[in-house]
Amino acid sequence: xxxxxxxxxxxxxxxxxxxxxxxxxxxxxxxxxxxxxxxxxxxxxxxxxxxxxxxxxxxxxxxxxxxxxxxxxxxxxxxxxxxxxxxxxxxxxxxxxxxxxxxxxxxxxxxxxxxxxxxxxxxxxxxxxxxxxxxxxxxxxxxxxxxxxxxxxxxxxxxxxxxxxxxxxxxxxxxxxxxxxxxxxxxxxxxxxxxxxxxxxxxxxxxxxxxxxxxxxxxxxxxxxxxxxxxxxxxxxxxxxxxxxxxxxxxxxxxxxxxxxxxxxxxxxxxxxxxxxxxxxxxxxxxxxxxxxxxxxxxxxxxxxxxxxxxxxxxxxxxxxxxxxxxxxxxxxxxxxxxxxxxxxxxxxxxxxxxx
Amino acid sequence: xxxxxxxxxxxxxxxxxxxxxxxxxxxxxxxxxxxxxxxxxxxxxxxxxxxxxxxxxxxxxxxxxxxxxxxxxxxxxxxxxxxxxxxxxxxxxxxxxxxxxxxxxxxxxxxxxxxxxxxxxxxxxxxxxxxxxxxxxxxxxxxxxxxxxxxxxxxxxxxxxxxxxxxxxxxxxxxxxxxxxxxxxxxxxxxxxxxxxxxxxxxxxxxxxxxxxxxxxxxxxxxxxxxxxxxxxxxxxxxxxxxxxxxxxxxxxxxxxx
Numbered sequence: 001x002x003x004x005x006x007x008x009x010x011x012x013x014x015x016x017x018x019x020x021x022x023x024x025x026x027x028x029x030x031x032x033x034x035x036x037x038x039x040x041x042x043x044x045x046x047x048x049x050x051x052x053x054x055x056x057x058x059x060x061x062x063x064x065x066x067x068x069x070x071x072x073x074x075x076x077x078x079x080x081x082x083x084x085x086x087x088x089x090x091x092x093x094x095x096x097x098x099x100x101x102x103x104x105x106x107x108x109x110x111x112x113x114x115x116x117x118x119x120x121x122x123x124x125x126x127x128x129x130x131x132x133x134x135x136x137x138x139x140x141x142x143x144x145x146x147x148x149x150x151x152x153x154x155x156x157x158x159x160x161x162x163x164x165x166x167x168x169x170x171x172x173x174x175x176x177x178x179x180x181x182x183x184x185x186x187x188x189x190x191x192x193x194x195x196x197x198x199x200x201x202x203x204x205x206x207x208x209x210x211x212x213x214x215x216x217x218x219x220x221x222x223x224x225x226x227x228x229x230x231x232x233x234x235x236x237x238x239x240x241x242x243x244x245x246x247x248x249x250x251x252x253x254x255x256x257x258x259x260x261x262x263x264x265x266x267x268x269x270x271x272x273x274x275x276x277x278x279x280x281x282x283x284x285x286x287x288x289x290x291x292x293x294x295x296x297x298x299x300x301x302x303x304x305x306x307x308x309x310x311x312x313x314x315x316x317x318x319x320x321x322x323x324x325x326x327x328x329x330x331x332x333x334x335x336x337x338x339x340x341x342x343x344x345x346x347x348x349x350x351x352x353x354x355x356x
Numbered sequence: 357x358x359x360x361x362x363x364x365x366x367x368x369x370x371x372x373x374x375x376x377x378x379x380x381x382x383x384x385x386x387x388x389x390x391x392x393x394x395x396x397x398x399x400x401x402x403x404x405x406x407x408x409x410x411x412x413x414x415x416x417x418x419x420x421x422x423x424x425x426x427x428x429x430x431x432x433x434x435x436x437x438x439x440x441x442x443x444x445x446x447x448x449x450x451x452x453x454x455x456x457x458x459x460x461x462x463x464x465x466x467x468x469x470x471x472x473x474x475x476x477x478x479x480x481x482x483x484x485x486x487x488x489x490x491x492x493x494x495x496x497x498x499x500x501x502x503x504x505x506x507x508x509x510x511x512x513x514x515x516x517x518x519x520x521x522x523x524x525x526x527x528x529x530x531x532x533x534x535x536x537x538x539x540x541x542x543x544x545x546x547x548x549x550x551x552x553x554x555x556x557x558x559x560x561x562x563x564x565x566x567x568x569x570x571x572x573x574x575x576x577x578x579x580x581x582x583x584x585x586x587x588x589x590x591x592x593x594x595x596x597x598x599x600x601x602x603x604x605x606x607x608x609x610x611x612x613x614x
Contacts, residue, residue, distance in 0.1 A: 039502065222473040223461035226454055233447040240445035242430050242459025302449045354505060 038347070039354045042296045043308035045347050049294075049340065050311050050318065057322030064325055067199040077317040078190075078204040079104075079270060079280060080287045082263040084295075084309045085211050086137075086256035087288035092219070093232040093252050094301025095151035099140060100260050101284020102162040105276060107133035107264035109166050112175045112274030115184045122184035130261045136162060137257015141250035163281050170276040177272030191269030204266045211259065212310045219306060228252060232301025260284075290337060291316060294344050298352070315340065358421065360385045360557055361406065361437075361526055366415035368401050375401040376412060377581035383526065383559060388552050390560045390568040393578030393601050400530075402578065403561055407439040407528055408432030419525065430459070438523030442531045444515045448504035453477070453484040455503055456518045487521040488514070491547050509540030513547060520551045527551055528559045533567055545571055565594040577601050585610050 038044055057064045083100045090097040111129035114120040120128065136158070143154040180187050190204040219225035230238035231245045231252075239245050263284075268274055295312030297304025320333050363381035367374070375398045383389050393399040404410035406417065408426030417424050419435060426432040429439065446455045462476040462483075463469035469476065481499050488499075493513045503511060512532060519527045529548065533541040541564075548571055552558055562568050568575060569589045577584045577600050584600060585607045599605035 036505075039505075217472075221475055221477075223463070223475060224473070226450065226458070226461065226475070229450055230447040230454075230458055233449045237443065237445040237447055238458070240429060240439075240441055240443075241447070241455070242433060302447065 035351060035354050038351050042298075042303060042351065043305045043311060044296075045344065046295045046308050046311035046315060050315050053315055053318045053322065057318065057325070061322060061325035064322060067197070069321060069325070071199055071201050071205070073314070073317040073321050074205045074208075075202050075270075076320065077291075077313040078202065078208045079263050079266055080284075080291055080316070081208040081310060081313045082211055082259055082266060083280075083284050083288040084291040084313050085215050085306065086259035086263075087285075087292045088295075088297060088304075088306045088309045089215070089219070089228060089252050090151070090256050091232075091289075091292050091297055091299060092228050092301060092304065093249055094235075094299075095144060095232075095249070095253075096155065096289070096299070097137075097140065097253065097256055098152070098155040098285045099136070099159040099162055100256065100263075100288055101280045101282065102159045102166065103133050103136045103257050103260035104264040104267060104284055105278050105281035106136070106162050106166040106169075107261035108267050108274055108278070109170045109264075109276050111187060111265060112180070112268065113170060115187065116175050116179070122186040125184070126186060126265060129264060130258060133261020133264065134254050134258040137260065138250060138254035140257070141253030144253065145246040145249040159285065166276050166281065172276060174276070175274040180268065180273065187265070187268045187274070188272065189269055190266040191272065202269070204269055207262070207266065211262070212306055215306045224248075224251075229302050232303075234302070287316075290341060294337070294340050296344060296348065298348050299345070300352075303348070303352075312344075357384055359383055359418075360420060362418045363402075363406065364416050364418075366402070366405055366412045366417070368398075368405060368410060368412050374581055376405065376415075378415070379578075379582040381406070381576065381583065382586075383557055384574075386552065386555055386557055387573040388548065388558045388560055388571050390562060390572035390575045391578060392562065392565075392568060392575060392597065397578045397601070398581040399561060399578040401581075403439075403528060403530060403559070406432070406526075406559070407437060433522070436523060436525030437528065438519035438526070439528040440512075440515045440519045440530065440532060442534065444511055446503050446511065446515060449502055451500045451502060452488075452506075452514055453481045453499045455514065456480070456484045456487070456521065460522070483521070484517075487517045491517050491520065491550055493517060507540075509536055509543055512536060512540070512544055516544065516547045516551070520547075520554070520556065523556060525556070526559065527556055528561075530561045531563070532560070533562065533564055541567065565597065569594055569597075577607075579603065 063069065083104060086100050087097055107129045110132055111125045114125035114128050115122050140155055140158055143149045144151050190207060191202060193200045193202045219228060227238070227243045227248050230241070230243050231248045235245050267278060267280060271278065291313035292309050293299065294315055295304065295308030295310070297308055316337060319336055323330065323333050359382040361383040363379065366376045366379045366381065368376040379402060381402060391399050391402065401410060405412045408429045408431050411427055424435060447458065457480050462480050464474040464476045468474040485499050491513065493510065503514065506514065516532065532544050536544060545567060548558055548560065560568065560572060572589055575587050575589060575597060577587065577597060579601055587597065587607070596605065600607050
């Protein structure tokens with residue numbers, strides 16, 4: 001009896017109705033198609049903005065398109081780009097990490113002090129700094145995944161704790177660049193450069209590009225990367241589908257801490273000295289969040305790509321350099337970045353409506 | 357015939373509330389068993405105990421005669437019991453293929469898979485497309501489209517296809533038609549029959565009596581934390597079933613305990 005396809009009586013009314021069940025209605029409007037395209041390629045918006053910015057500054061400032069100018073832009077965004085890798089994976093899980101700058105500065109201080117105060121060989125000191133940076137990130141992860149603290153609050157706390165611990169531990173001492181160059185050149189490794197045709201390119205630039213490329217691969221083409229997206233998209237659904245979301249969150253924050261420690265090492269190369277008062281400690285979080293948001297990564301988690309973050313960091317760098325070459329008041333940079341942030345979030349909201 | 361899945365004397369207490377009170381449960385091979393009961397009767401606790409989301413305090417669950425004890429849905433899944441949750445448990449921004457393989461991704465062969473952990477996208481997409489086609493979800497054109505761009509019925513279809521593709525022993529469907537329109541519900545009921553036709557027994561939890569009476573082979577009526585009776589849809593009416601589950605009427609041969 002159950003095999004008979006006896007529809008319930010109220011379904012008699014369906015007779016003569018269209019047989020189609022929930023088919024797609026391909027929307028022909030151009031705007032809808034743009035929305036769908038952006039939905040699938042979220043890094044397209046920052047790429048377009050970047051191209052427009054390059055074109056505009058290329059016209060306005062005659063020496064903008066020189067190899068020297070472009071490599072300086074890359075050099076300027078190297079640290080923000082690496083912190084941005086950390087911030088990207090965190091924000092993809094619908095979290096936020098306010099402590100990225102503090103971990104970077106504290107890690108650089110730990111590397112420097114281990115070498116100069118405790119006489120540890122520089123290579124080992126670097127390894128210690130990287131491990132401790134990872135541990136600081138893991139603490140963030142544990143607070144968020146196990147104690148269920150909101151990421152904003154947990155990392156607001158660790159930001160202050162780590163930054164002050166950094167001042168107390170270092171006794172506010174700066175290690176001078178000349179001392180590092182003489183005794184522990186490995187600390188300054190990323191400040192080295194190659195100079196093809198007289199154009200100086202720092203190793204730090206290659207490192208940043210390599211990290212972005214590796215993370216782009218990991219996020220797109222590995223199961224772990226998919227789990228990061230799923231955790232940020234809908235944690236309950238991810239958990240029921242078999243994703244160990246707590247573990248993913250701890251791993252993400254620990255990996256973010258590792259990236260921050262790498263950024264700390266790069267800072268020594270970029271600035272020469274080890275300084276506990278480096279501005280990255282206070283501004284690193286805002287700069288990296290700016291790159292991520294302009295890069296079209298959703299603060300609500302689960303959407304966006306790390307390439308977008310890279311374009312976002314480049315946009316900031318291009319604006320700073322371009323406006324300086326044009327000779328305007330540098331405050332216009334922040335004005336325009338503020339406009340871009342609001343634009344980027346508005347576009348994100350619009351793209352999210354694709355489902356409806 | 358031996359039951360494929362058998363629960364005996366299951367007890368689950370939440371503080372002073374006894375959600376499962378020495379409950380028995382039987383699922384036979386190849387059947388669609390509907391579980392109905394009033395709100396608060398404990399049917400979702402029963403389903404959670406079977407799908408691994410809740411560990412019963414007492415009692416025993418046997419799968420193919422062997423005692424099993426699941427401490428998480430993942431363990432139940434590994435044993436071949438798949439659940440389609442009412443919320444569907446899908447990541448809206450990810451693709452259909454990504455969602456079907458969430459938590460059990462396939463890795464590429466060779467060094468790319470073992471060292472670089474690369475996903476085998478072509479194989480996952482092919483498999484997902486095949487499974488959707490098998491269940492007649494041909495209208496889905498692009499396996500890489502985000503789940504949130506699908507309609508409610510299509511999402512339900514993908515969730516059922518995922519469960520049917522991996523559920524080698526049992527598929528549990530929790531209120532699969534609750535959020536759907538009339539036409540979409542019809543399609544899901546057909547999907548349920550298709551899954552049974554492939555030999556996989558189904559546990560269907562539903563409040564929709566016409567749907568239950570249409571597809572179920574047997575109906576487990578849950579009341580006050582235990583199985584009140586099991587009826588066959590041909591032998592009882594819908595109003596009987598509602599009367600039994602609300603306590604308005606007691607089925608023949610059953611003595612209701614106070």
